[in-house]
Amino acid sequence: MCRSMAELSSVAQAETMIRQNVGDFGVDKVLLGQASGRILRQRVMAERDQPPYDRVMMDGIAIRHGDVRSFHIHGTQRAGAPVGRLVADDSCLNVTTGAILPEGSDTVVPIERLSQQNDQFSLEPGYTPEAGQFVHARASDCRTGDVLLEPGIRLNAPALAVLAANGYARVEVARSPSIGILSTGDELVPVEGPVQEWEIRRSNEQALAGALRTRGLTDIHIDWAGDDLDDTIRALEKALSVHDVLILSGGVSMGSFDYVPRALERLGVERIFHKIAQRPGKPMWFGIGRQGQRIFALPGNPVSALTCCMRYVVPSLLTAMGARTPERFTVMLDAAIPLIPTLARFVPVRLRHDARGCACVSPQPASTSGDFSHLATTDGFVELPPGEGSASAGTAAVFHGW
Numbered sequence: 001m002c003r004s005m006a007e008l009s010s011v012a013q014a015e016t017m018i019r020q021n022v023g024d025f026g027v028d029k030v031l032l033g034q035a036s037g038r039i040l041r042q043r044v045m046a047e048r049d050q051p052p053y054d055r056v057m058m059d060g061i062a063i064r065h066g067d068v069r070s071f072h073i074h075g076t077q078r079a080g081a082p083v084g085r086l087v088a089d090d091s092c093l094n095v096t097t098g099a100i101l102p103e104g105s106d107t108v109v110p111i112e113r114l115s116q117q118n119d120q121f122s123l124e125p126g127y128t129p130e131a132g133q134f135v136h137a138r139a140s141d142c143r144t145g146d147v148l149l150e151p152g153i154r155l156n157a158p159a160l161a162v163l164a165a166n167g168y169a170r171v172e173v174a175r176s177p178s179i180g181i182l183s184t185g186d187e188l189v190p191v192e193g194p195v196q197e198w199e200i201r202r203s204n205e206q207a208l209a210g211a212l213r214t215r216g217l218t219d220i221h222i223d224w225a226g227d228d229l230d231d232t233i234r235a236l237e238k239a240l241s242v243h244d245v246l247i248l249s250g251g252v253s254m255g256s257f258d259y260v261p262r263a264l265e266r267l268g269v270e271r272i273f274h275k276i277a278q279r280p281g282k283p284m285w286f287g288i289g290r291q292g293q294r295i296f297a298l299p300g301n302p303v304s305a306l307t308c309c310m311r312y313v314v315p316s317l318l319t320a321m322g323a324r325t326p327e328r329f330t331v332m333l334d335a336a337i338p339l340i341p342t343l344a345r346f347v348p349v350r351l352r353h354d355a356r357g358c359a360c361v362s363p364q365p366a367s368t369s370g371d372f373s374h375l376a377t378t379d380g381f382v383e384l385p386p387g388e389g390s391a392s393a394g395t396a397a398v399f400h401g402w
C-alpha cells in the first residue's frame with residue numbers, strides 16, 4: 001500500500017512522537033571510579049566551603065602585612081598540619097603551598113622575594129608585598145550547600161573532581177538501557193569468515209553500536225535474522241524479552257521479504273509511525289513494545305541507518321537518561337546544496353573553520369544511501385528542510401556529528 005507524501009511524518013513530527021514515548025530508564029548508584037562519561041542524575045552540593053580554609057598559594061613565609069621588612073622565623077606551617085599562629089608582627093612562619101594560613105598572618109611572601117641570614121628572613125630591596133597576596137581566601141570559590149553540578153550533565157573530568165572534592169564516593173547516574181541491535185537480511189554475513197560474491201558483511205550493527213558506545217551507552221547486544229518471517233519473529237521476540245531498546249536495521253521498506261513491520265505487529269508492538277518525509281531514511285519505523293520497549297526499525301541502507309540513528313535514536317536515548325538536551329550546532333554551508341521539495345535532506349559534511357575561525361561545512365553528498373564507504377571521511381551531516389531550488393553557500397544549517 002503506497003502511502004501519499006501527506007501521510008508521511010515530517011522530521012519534526014517523528015521527533016515529537018519519539019519524544020512522547022521515550023520514558024526514563026531510571027537511576028543507578030555507582031562508585032565514583034565508574035561514573036566517568038555517565039549522565040549525572042542528582043544535584044551535587046558543596047560539602048564545605050571551598051577552599052575550606054585560607055589556603056597558602058606560594059612556598060615562602062607568612063607575615064602580618066605592615067612596615068616590617070625583616071622577620072624572625074619561629075617555625076613551619078606545613079600543608080596538612082593544624083593551624084599555627086604568628087607570635088609577633090616581626091615574626092614569620094615558613095609556609096608551604098596548600099597549608100592553612102597561620103593565625104595572626106594575612107600575607108604570603110614567595111621564597112624568591114626573600115634573603116635569609118640564620119633565622120632571619122628579609123624582603124629583597126625594593127620589593128613591597130601587597131596585603132593579602134598569595135592567599136586563596138576561604139569560601140572564595142563556593143560555600144557549604146552551594147549547588148555545584150546539576151543533573152543531566154555528562155560526567156567529564158572537572159565534574160569528577162568536584163564530586164571527589166565534596167565527598168561523593170558514590171554517584172547517582174542514569175541507568176544505561178539494555179540495547180539489542182538486530183539486522184536482517186540473507187545477504188548479510190559476519191565481519192569475520194568467508195564471504196560469497198552475492199553476500200555483504202554486516203556493517204550497520206558495528207556503526208550503530210559504535211555511535212552508542214561513544215556516548216556512554218554500552219549495554220549492547222548484537223543479533224541477526226535471515227529474510228524469513230518466523231526467524232524474524234523469533235529473533236525479535238527474544239530481543240523484546242531482554243532489552244529496553246531495540247535498534248533494527250533493514251527489512252522496513254517495500255520488499256516482499258521486508259518482514260520487520262509484520263513481525264513486530266505479530267508480537268504486539270504498537271506502531272507509532274512508519275516512514276518519514278526525509279532522505280535518506282524515509283522507511284524508518286518506530287514503535288513501543290508491550291512492556292514499554294522502544295523499537296527503532298531503521299532502513300537497511302547504511303547511510304540511512306546511521307543518519308536515522310544519529311538524528312532520532314541517540315538524542316531520544318540520551319533524553320530518556322535525563323541528559324540535558326544535547327546542543328544542536330548551527331554551521332554555515334560553504335557550498336550550495338540542492339533541496340527536495342517534499343523531503344527533508346540529511347547531507348554528509350566535512351567540518352572546517354573559515355578564515356574567521358567560524359565553523360563551516362563542506363557538503364560531501366553520498367552518491368546513494370548505500371554509499372557508506374566515503375562516510376568515514378565526513379564529520380556528520382547537516383539537516384535541510386524541504387524546499388525549492390538550493391540552500392546556497394552561507395546558509396546556516398543544523399549539524400549532527402557522527
Ligand SMILES: Nc1nc2c(c(=O)[nH]1)N[C@H]1C(S)=C(S)[C@@H](COP(=O)(O)OP(=O)(O)OC[C@H]3O[C@@H](n4cnc5c(N)ncnc54)[C@H](O)[C@@H]3O)O[C@H]1N2
Pocket residue numbers: 183184185187188200201202203204205249250251252253254255258280281282283298299300301302304369370
Ligand atoms: N520499491 C521501493 N523500494 C525501496 C524503497 C521504496 O520506497 N520503494 N525504499 C528504498 C529506501 S529509501 C531504502 S532506505 C531502502 C531500505 O530498505 P530496507 O530497510 O528494507 O533495507 P533492506 O532492503 O533490508 O537493505 C537495504 C540495503 O542495505 C543493506 N544492508 C541491510 N542491512 C545491512 C547491514 N547490517 N550492514 C550493511 N548493509 C546492510 C542491504 O544489503 C541492502 O543493500 O529500501 C529502498 N527500496
Ligand code: MOO
Pocket residue numbers: 278279280281282283299301303304305369370
Ligand atoms: O531512504 Mo533511503 O535511506 O533514501 O535510501
Ligand SMILES: [Mg+2]
Pocket residue numbers: 250251252253254255258300
Ligand atoms: Mg528492503
